[in-house]
Amino acid sequence: MTPKIITIKAKKAFTRTKIPGARWVINQYIGCQHACLYCYAKFMRKWYDYGDWGNWVVVKENLPELVKKEHVTGKVYMSSVSDAYQPIESKLKLTRRVLENMDTGTELSILTKSELVLRDIDIFRRFESIEVGLTINGFSESVRREIEPYAPSTERRIRALRILHENGVRTYTFVSPIIPGLVDVESIIQNTADFTDFYFFEFLNLRASGKGFREWLLHSYPKIYNFMHDEASYLGYIAGINGIITRSGVKVMDIAVHYPKIK
Ligand code: SF4
Secondary structure (H helix, E strand, C coil), X not given: CCCEEEEECCCCCEEECCCCCCCEEECCEECCCCCCCCCHHHHHHHCCCCCCCCCEEEEECCHHHHHHHCCCCCCEEECCCCCCCXXXXXXXXXXXXXXXXXXXXXXXXXXECCHHHHHHHHHHCCXXXXXXXXXXXXXXXXXXXXXXXXXXXXXXXXXXXXXXXXXXXXXXXXXXXXXXXXXXXXXXXXXXXXXXXXXXXXXXXXXXXXXXXXXXXXXXXXXXXXXXXXXXXXXXXXXHHHHHHHHHCCCEEEEECCCCCCC
């Protein structure tokens, strides 16, 4: 699908963030063609009201120039409200140009769902401190087609992770969103541990996933929806997953639980 492209000029490249573990974010795009139904970044439509999430992308065309003049210390997270390697990037090469112009001393963390990230391995090698993550949730293809309609398959993401690792890039696997019955955390760890340096785990944020996703879950998987709203059962599930993660022995940076609040 061809997205509506809105070209703008940004005032600055880096913005302070409260994302755990990062001090700055850089978003050369706002909006994402991957169009994940649960995307937490959909809140951006409040300021950029161009229609359904996935149908438009705001392009900050001057970011390659801005990034030349700005130097920040502390971890920079690339693309909190988009995917830096969404399909339009293969044509615009905006992410690549931003990276080419960025201070290679920047402590950079990039997360994507796309194997297009492999194109930039040559630039990643120039950075002193860089980590590149792939979001892997292992949804079945039928589920993925419904809720991540334009994102690459799990197999393609795992392959990208492996190739990054083989090329000496520090890698992480972001297991998210963890949804009972739809995501097999144990199997994801088994399939990625050989080429993952560390992991982030995140249970589904029901509130941030939005009304459309909650309605999809209720309609398509009412048992899962009801299970997640039974606090005692769901807390038991979370404890079970935490046990699987601990027993696996992998290096874990964070396990995010948004609901119920763990006291
Ligand atoms: S890939 Fe990430 S930013 Fe893009 S729609 Fe999916 S969750 Fe949102």
